[in-house]
Amino acid sequence: MPEIAKAPLLELKDVKTFFKVQGGILKAVNGVSLTVRQGETIGLVGESGCGKSTLGKTVLRLLKPVGGQVLFEGEDIWAFDRKRRKEYTRQVQMIFQDPYACLDPLSVIGDTVAEGMDVHRMHADKQARGREILRLLSDVGLNSSHAERFPHEFSGGQRQRVGIARALSLQPRLIVCDEPISALDVSIQAQVVNLLKKLQREMGMAYIFITHDLSMVRQISDRIAVMYLGNIVEIANSEDIYLSNKHPYTKALLSAIPIADPAVERTRERIVLSGDVPSPVNLPAGCAFAGRCPHACDRCRQETPVLREIEPGHQVACHLAT
Amino acid sequence: MLEKNAAFLPDDFDALPPPSKQDAAIARKQTTYWKDVWRTFKKNKTAVVSLAVIALLILMVLFGPLMNEFDYRSNDYSALNQSPNSVHWFGTDNMGRDIWTRVWEGGRISLLIALLATLIPEVIGMLIGGVSGYFGGWLDTLIMRLIDVLMGIPSLIYMILLMLVFGSGSVMTLIVAMSLTGWMGSARSTRGLVLQIKARDFVTASETLGAPAWWIIVKRLIPNTLGIRVVGITMSIPSVIFYEAFLSYIGLGVTPPTPSWGQLIKAAGENFRYYPYQFIIPCAMVGITMLCFNLVGDGLRDALDPKLRA
Amino acid sequence: MSEKILDVKNLVVTFDMYQGSVQAVRDVSFYVNKKETIGIVGESGCGKSVSVKTAMGLNSKSNGSVKGGQVLFEGKDILQLSEKEIREILGNRMSMIFQDPFTFLNPTMPVGRQITEAYLRHHKASRREAREKALNILKLISLPNPEENMKRYPHQLSGGMRQRIMIAMALICDPAVLFADEPTTALDVTIQAQIIDLMNDLKAKTDTSIVLITHDMGVVAKMADRIYVMYAGKIVEHGDADTIFHKPRHPYTWGLLNSVPRLDERTKEELHSIPGVPPDLIAPPKGCPFAARCDRAMNICSRRMPEAFDLPENEHYAACWLCHPEYIRKHGEQLRGEGEKHA
Numbered sequence: 001m002p003e004i005a006k007a008p009l010l011e012l013k014d015v016k017t018f019f020k021v022q023g024g025i026l027k028a029v030n031g032v033s034l035t036v037r038q039g040e041t042i043g044l045v046g047e048s049g050c051g052k053s054t055l056g057k058t059v060l061r062l063l064k065p066v067g068g069q070v071l072f073e074g075e076d077i078w079a080f081d082r083k084r085r086k087e088y089t090r091q092v093q094m095i096f097q098d099p100y101a102c103l104d105p106l107s108v109i110g111d112t113v114a115e116g117m118d119v120h121r122m123h124a125d126k127q128a129r130g131r132e133i134l135r136l137l138s139d140v141g142l143n144s145s146h147a148e149r150f151p152h153e154f155s156g157g158q159r160q161r162v163g164i165a166r167a168l169s170l171q172p173r174l175i176v177c178d179e180p181i182s183a184l185d186v187s188i189q190a191q192v193v194n195l196l197k198k199l200q201r202e203m204g205m206a207y208i209f210i211t212h213d214l215s216m217v218r219q220i221s222d223r224i225a226v227m228y229l230g231n232i233v234e235i236a237n238s239e240d241i242y243l244s245n246k247h248p249y250t251k252a253l254l255s256a257i258p259i260a261d262p263a264v265e266r267t268r269e270r271i272v273l274s275g276d277v278p279s280p281v282n283l284p285a286g287c288a289f290a291g292r293c294p295h296a297c298d299r300c301r302q303e304t305p306v307l308r309e310i311e312p313g314h315q316v317a318c319h320l321a322t
Numbered sequence: 323m324l325e326k327n328a329a330f331l332p333d334d335f336d337a338l339p340p341p342s343k344q345d346a347a348i349a350r351k352q353t354t355y356w357k358d359v360w361r362t363f364k365k366n367k368t369a370v371v372s373l374a375v376i377a378l379l380i381l382m383v384l385f386g387p388l389m390n391e392f393d394y395r396s397n398d399y400s401a402l403n404q405s406p407n408s409v410h411w412f413g414t415d416n417m418g419r420d421i422w423t424r425v426w427e428g429g430r431i432s433l434l435i436a437l438l439a440t441l442i443p444e445v446i447g448m449l450i451g452g453v454s455g456y457f458g459g460w461l462d463t464l465i466m467r468l469i470d471v472l473m474g475i476p477s478l479i480y481m482i483l484l485m486l487v488f489g490s491g492s493v494m495t496l497i498v499a500m501s502l503t504g505w506m507g508s509a510r511s512t513r514g515l516v517l518q519i520k521a522r523d524f525v526t527a528s529e530t531l532g533a534p535a536w537w538i539i540v541k542r543l544i545p546n547t548l549g550i551r552v553v554g555i556t557m558s559i560p561s562v563i564f565y566e567a568f569l570s571y572i573g574l575g576v577t578p579p580t581p582s583w584g585q586l587i588k589a590a591g592e593n594f595r596y597y598p599y600q601f602i603i604p605c606a607m608v609g610i611t612m613l614c615f616n617l618v619g620d621g622l623r624d625a626l627d628p629k630l631r632a
Numbered sequence: 633m634s635e636k637i638l639d640v641k642n643l644v645v646t647f648d649m650y651q652g653s654v655q656a657v658r659d660v661s662f663y664v665n666k667k668e669t670i671g672i673v674g675e676s677g678c679g680k681s682v683s684v685k686t687a688m689g690l691n692s693k694s695n696g697s698v699k700g701g702q703v704l705f706e707g708k709d710i711l712q713l714s715e716k717e718i719r720e721i722l723g724n725r726m727s728m729i730f731q732d733p734f735t736f737l738n739p740t741m742p743v744g745r746q747i748t749e750a751y752l753r754h755h756k757a758s759r760r761e762a763r764e765k766a767l768n769i770l771k772l773i774s775l776p777n778p779e780e781n782m783k784r785y786p787h788q789l790s791g792g793m794r795q796r797i798m799i800a801m802a803l804i805c806d807p808a809v810l811f812a813d814e815p816t817t818a819l820d821v822t823i824q825a826q827i828i829d830l831m832n833d834l835k836a837k838t839d840t841s842i843v844l845i846t847h848d849m850g851v852v853a854k855m856a857d858r859i860y861v862m863y864a865g866k867i868v869e870h871g872d873a874d875t876i877f878h879k880p881r882h883p884y885t886w887g888l889l890n891s892v893p894r895l896d897e898r899t900k901e902e903l904h905s906i907p908g909v910p911p912d913l914i915a916p917p918k919g920c921p922f923a924a925r926c927d928r929a930m931n932i933c934s935r936r937m938p939e940a941f942d943l944p945e946n947e948h949y950a951a952c953w954l955c956h957p958e959y960i961r962k963h964g965e966q967l968r969g970e971g972e973k974h975a
Contacts, residue, residue, distance in 0.1 A: 047820035048791075060530050089532030102523035106545050112524075116531040155909050156676075166527065185675035186847060190891040190905035197902070212820060215850075215893050219903050242895065256825035258850030260892055262873040265854050272829055273822045275776075276790040334932035335959050 006037040009174055009206050010059065010092075015068035017051075017058050024281045028054035030230030031068065033307070036174065041200065041207040043221030043238065045214055045253070049277055051230040052210045056176045059208065060094055061085075090120060093167035097179035099159035103151040109162050110147030113137065116170045136165040140195060157188035161195070168199065174206045182213060193219055214257055218242060223313075226250045229280050229288040232307060236314040246310060246321035249289050287318070295320055359549075362625040369621025372614035379611060383433055386426030394419065394427040395579045403597050412603050416593060421586075425603055428581035431493060433611070435582070436562045439500035444555055446501065447508025448547070452539040454509065455516030466513070469506045477503040481565065485574045496575060500562060511554060515547040549626050556619035560612035567608050583608050636704075637808050637841050639663040640687050643701035645679075652914040656682045658865040660701075664809060669835060669842040671856030671873075673849065673888070677910060679865040680845045684811050686711075687843075688726055689718035706808065724754040727802035731814040733794035737786040743797045744782025750801045769800045772837065773830055792823035796830070803840065813845045828854050849892050853877060858947075861885050864911055864921035867940070871948035879967070881943055881950040883926045886968045920953070928954060928966065 017029040028051040036042050044052045057063045059070060061077055070077045077088060093116075096102035103112055110133045114123075123129035134144045140161040151159055160180060167175050177196070181189040197220055200207065211217050217224060218238055225235040226249065234247040245251055248271075255271045273292045278284075286301040287293070293300065299319050307315040310322065364370060387394065390411070398418035406413040412421035454465040484499040519525065520543060528538050563583070569575035570584025571591075578585060583604045590600035645657035657679045664670050672680045682691070689710045691697045703710035706725065710718070722728075730736050738746055747769065748762035755762075770778035773796050786794055795815070802810055815831070816824040832855060835842065844855055852859055852873070859876040861869040861884065869882040880886055890904035908925040911917055917924065923933035932953050941955040942948070953959055954966045 047822060062526065062529065086532050089530060092530070094527065094530045096523040096527065098523055102527055104524045104542055104546070115528060115533070119528075119531050119533045119537065157909065163527070166531070170531065186849070187675060187887055187891050187906035188909070190903040191907070193903055194905055214821070215895055218895075219893055253821060254895060256821040257895055258825075258828065258848075258854040259894055259896055260849035260853045260889060261877050261894070262853045263878070264896065270825065272825050274826075276792050276823065277820070330932070330958060331935075334935070335930050335953070335962060337928070337930055 006039060008035045009038045009073065010036040011069075011071040011074075012055075012059070013069045013071065015055070015058060015065045015070060017054050017063055017065045021281060026281045027230050027283060028280060029058060029065070030280075030283075032227075032230075032232055033068075034225060034232065034235070036206050036208060038173070039200070039204045039206050040222045041209055041220050043217035043224040044208055044210045044227060045212065045217055045224055046227035047212055047253075047277055049229075049280060050227040051280070052227050053178055055227075056094070056178050056208060056210050059174075060092060060176055061088065086120070090116070090170040091173045093170060093172040093175045095160075095163050095167050095175060095177040095180045098183055099156045099163065100151075100183075102163050103159055105151055108148050108150055109137070109142075109154075112151070112162060113147075113165045113169055115166065120170065122170075132169070136169055139168065139199065140165045155188075156184050157191060160184060160188075160192055164192075164195065164199070168203070171203070172205055174208065176208045176210070178210045179212070180209075181216060182211065189216060196220060214254060226253065229277065229283065231288060231317060232315075233289065233317045234315065235307070236311075240311075240314055244311075244314075246314070246316040247318045248293050248295055248320075252292075359622075359625045363621050366621040366624060369618050372617035372621070375610065375614045376618065379429065379607075379614075380433065383426050383429035386429075387423045390420065390422060392420035392423045394423045394581055403593070403600075405597075406599060413597075413599055415589065415600055416597075421600060421603060424581045424586060425583075425607060428583050428586050428604065429607060431576060431580065431582040432563055432566055432584070432608075435493060435496055435500070435566045436559050436611075438497045439504065439562045439566075440555060440559050442497065442501040443504030444508045444551070444558075447505035447510075448512045448544050448551070449539075450505065451509035451512030451514075452516055452544050452547075455513035456520055456535060456539050456543060458517075462513070465509070469510055473506050473510075478565075478568075481569065482574060485569065493576060493580075496566065496569065500565065504558070504562075507558075508551070508554065512544070512547050512551065515550060516543045519543055519546050553619050553623040553626060556615055556622055559615045563608060563611055563615075635666050636663045637666050637706075638687065638843075639702075639704040640683070641702040641704070643683060643686060643703070644699040645682055645686050645691060645697050646699055647697055649914075655913045655916055656865055657686065658916070660862070660865070660867055662860050662867065662870075664841045664843055666808075666841060667835070667839055668858070669844060669856050671844045671846065671852035671859045672862055673846060673852055673859060674862035675847055675910065677913070678862045679913075680862050681813055683862075684813065684843060684845055688722060688728065688811060689713060720754070723750060723802075723807075724805045725807055726809045726811065727805070727807040728811040728813065729795075729798050729802050729815050731818050733791070733798040734786060736798055737794060739786055742783050742785055743789065747782070747797065747801050747804055751804045754805050765804060766800070769804050770796075772803075772834070773800055775800070790823075791819055792826060795819060795823075795827055799827075799830070799834075803834070803838070806838065807840055809843060810840050811843045811845070814847070815844070816851060817846070817848070824851075831855060849888055861888070864916060865913055866921065866951060868922065868952070869948075869950040870940075871943075871945055875945045875948050879945060879948075881948075881955050881966070881968075882922075882952045883928050883954070884922050885950075887925075889968070920951075 012032055012034045015029055015032045019026040019028060032055060044055065046052045054063060058065050064078065072088060080088060113133050113136050114129055117123055117129060117132060123132060133147055137144065137146060142158065142161055154162070181192050184192060193216060196207065209217055209220055221238045223235060224238050224241040225232045226241065226247065227233065228249050234241065234245065234250045241250060242254065245254065252271045252273045259265055259268065271294065275292050278291060286303060287305050290296040290300040305317045305319050307317045309315050396419070398414065401410065401414050402418045403416055404410055404414045410420050410422065412425060414420055450465060454462045480503045481499050484502060485495065488495040488499065525538060525542055528542055566575055566582060567584030567587060570582050571588045576582040576585050586604035587601060590597065590604065594601045640663065641661050643657050643660045646653045646655045660679065660683050662670065662672070672684070674680045685691055686698055687703050687710065698711055701711070737743065744766060747766040748759065751757065751762045751765055766782065767778055770782070775781055775793065775796050781789065781793065789797065816827050819827060828851065831842065834840065844852065846852055856873050858872050859870070860867050861876065861882065863884050869876065869880065869885050876885065877889070880889060887906040891906060893903060906925050911921050911924065919934040919936055920938055923929045926933065930953060938951045938953045938956070940949040940951045943950060943955060
């Protein structure tokens with residue numbers, strides 16, 4: 001990626017989203033700061049329960065943070081008036097994980113794709129609306145005969161394309177993709193990733209690409225943020241995460257992914273983390289990863305590390321990283 | 323092993339033209355959701371017969387009175403309490419009125435009440451349940467507690483009270499009274515379904531597209547509850563028919579000379595021992611209608627249950 | 633020569649649906665040797681789960697879905713057994729672990745009792761002996777604090793622990809074959825790594841053979857000795873793990889390998905993707921089922937179904953016309969990588 005300083009589109013400043021649960025407060029997102037620039041793709045990677053989906057929903061204004069700020073083009077999204085709020089829903093869209101649950105089973109594909117346009121009354125005359133539906137369908141590689149069909153007639157990959165067309169219909173500036181490929185077959189995953197890349201080249205929107213799959217996210221992201229228990233532990237340019245990662249959790253995560261080659265697998269040194277991810281309710285003091293970290297020292301158990309820049313554009317939250 | 327020896331065509335090992343950029347055609351037969359439901363429904367013979375009987379009943383209440391020359395209110399004092407015969411097919415009552423005509427005329431009233439008094443409270447209940455389930459929070463608590471209280475008292479008592487207030491007699495009051503008491507069940511069950519559906523991604527998708535609450539409730543949530551609610555609706559028709567008959571029987575329903583099935587049963591009940599046919603025919607009508615709607619509802623439930631569908 | 637524990641021959645399974653008969657499994661044969669792990673790889677709907685369920689006797693000839701074939705296990709044909717005889721084998725000589733342990737475990741019973749009951753169902757033993765056995769198994773699968781965790785209910789355990797409990801239940805009767813249907817798909821990567829290590833460890837410690845069903849090429853690379861690649865109800869390629877990964881000969885296998893980016897390789901601008909979708913098995917194509925998606929397709933591919941052609945490596949075969957001797961004589965061997973340059 002050429003290093004042109006693009007204007008920030010979305011800024012998260014120390015965002016905290018908590019839930020009340022039995023036995024305490026679940027700190028799903030616990031002080032995340034992140035900047036998404038125009039037209040870039042940020043990969044948000046982590047295991048289940050790390051808060052990546054909650055962060056996505058916070059950005060979409062579906063969940064209200066208890067602390068911090070979410071700024072869209074410099075404006076706080078929770079200070080919007082009614083008009084700006086409606087405007088915001090046009091500019092920030094979402095693509096879902098489950099291609100079966102994300103389409104209304106009773107609406108034909110055309111109506112599903114056009115829902116956003118109908119909500120915002122973008123096309124008064126029916127013909128223009130119809131033309132727009134066909135244009136969107138062809139953009140995502142579906143054809144015009146599909147507009148009158150119901151979702152259950154489509155395969156998972158095709159449904160995901162419909163979901164993408166729906167998100168595109170309002171010409172958003174930012175799309176939050178919540179595990180958009182993890183429910184698909186491998187050969188179809190590659191199709192969808194390629195489609196998302198193509199659309200970004202043509203339309204220039206930014207993506208927040210939420211996933212647990214470190215191998216696919218590399219293909220699409222400019223930068224990758226690794227999350228663990230509500231915090232970003234490392235953020236860097238995509239290749240740096242793979243080639244010069246610093247946080248022990250990132251290392252463990254990468255090492256846990258099996259490589260599709262038995263000869264390599266036989267000789268590969270792997271870090272297998274012991275234990276499970278602790279519950280995000282009532283976190284212990286210090287670094288959240290300390291309990292599973294092979295290098296944890298006393299300082300890690302007492303003092304919570306903060307993100308600090310160790311190379312330009314490469315931030316790590318670990319006391320030991322240099 | 324035949325193929326191994328089979329000769330090859332000269333161009334067999336030439337490359338095919340690159341696959342045209344066609345999207346996979348959908349080869350399976352096209353079925354919409356409701357077509358699929360209908361297909362499963364058809365397998366249930368009892369339900370299909372019941373549906374046919376209901377259709378026949380509707381045809382008869384519309385055209386039955388036109389099939390002979392009598393009308394439902396004119397008396398013929400020369401023919402009192404006649405048994406069924408070739409002139410009066412179902413006989414006559416104690417004022418010499420033709421029972422054939424009165425049964426179908428009464429059926430028209432009874433079925434109209436059944437239909438409206440089922441659909442109107444259903445719609446009210448759906449909207450209230452939809453709002454309650456979608457918004458949740460204190461509004462939901464308020465509505466649900468209100469329903470708990472209202473449902474604690476038997477609906478018949480309300481109905482009798484309301485009929486006393488509105489004054490009994492007209493078909494409209496009967497429908498209004500039934501609507502005011504019938505929405506709670508539907509609201510409760512719609513709310514339960516809405517709570518399930520609103521967690522699904524397509525509802526979140528509507529939200530992220532900026533759809534207002536009414537849009538989501540009316541366009542997304544309620545239509546998706548309908549499939550399941552339709553069984554409840556079908557099943558509640560028989561009880562409405564029964565209520566109408568019952569209210570008319572105790573003198574709070576439709577007043578004479580307008581006939582309804584309940585009204586006919588009431589009038590004939592006095593002379594049941596002497597002229598049983600006057601009593602049995604409308605009773606049978608009520609019974610058959612209730613049975614058929616129940617059986618259709620049963621068939622629908624099986625057809626709509628996705629787990630049972632192949 | 634190692635002995636075959638399970639030998640599935642020419643299995644044909646179809647399901648009758650309103651739209652027509654779905655030919656889910658079309659003449660599939662595979663076998664498992666003692667102490668061996670095989671991987672059956674393919675996308676959803678390719679028939680891999682159906683084949684395995686049939687091999688376990690869960691689809692029978694009596695309900696009409698199994699149209700042909702044999703499943704030989706310990707001297708018996710599973711497909712000919714009565715339901716009662718199959719129940720004696722399942723959970724005892726053959727057992728299975730699933731993708732989602734939460735739906736598999738009984739939520740109202742402590743997991744310890746569920747494990748002991750799995751044992752007592754097939755063995756005459758006292759509760760104490762069964763408990764003893766359960767503890768041993770839990771130690772074998774290295775569950776932390778086995779005594780305490782046995783008293784817990786499924787919802788009190790984490791996903792990885794539930795998966796371990798399910799593996800313990802499957803192993804307590806020392807089965808000859810363990811079927812694992814996407815055992816790690818629902819787990820997080822770090823937990824997946826633990827479970828894969830555990831299963832590889834079990835392979836060394838017990839005599840159980842493992843049949844692994846998955847769509848994840850990385851997982852098979854780590855676990856399987858031999859691999860069957862399935863597509864549209866057929867086995868399109870078979871070989872030992874090194875052959876499949878290093879000398880694959882079927883374009884579908886190439887596609888599967890290419891569409892997963894490898895962490896030890898640099899990013900490509902565009903991911904290789906297989907265009908289109910698998911064929912509808914209600915009306916499978918006359919020729920090769922992959923022809924419509926294959927960039928190496930030839931005229932013959934749409935005319936005739938290729939049979940399995942033997943290749944020089946050990947037991948390696950592929951059902952592709954590119955491997956036919958006639959083709960090789962004319963054009964030479966086609967290996968992975970050449971297709972992409974060509975395309």
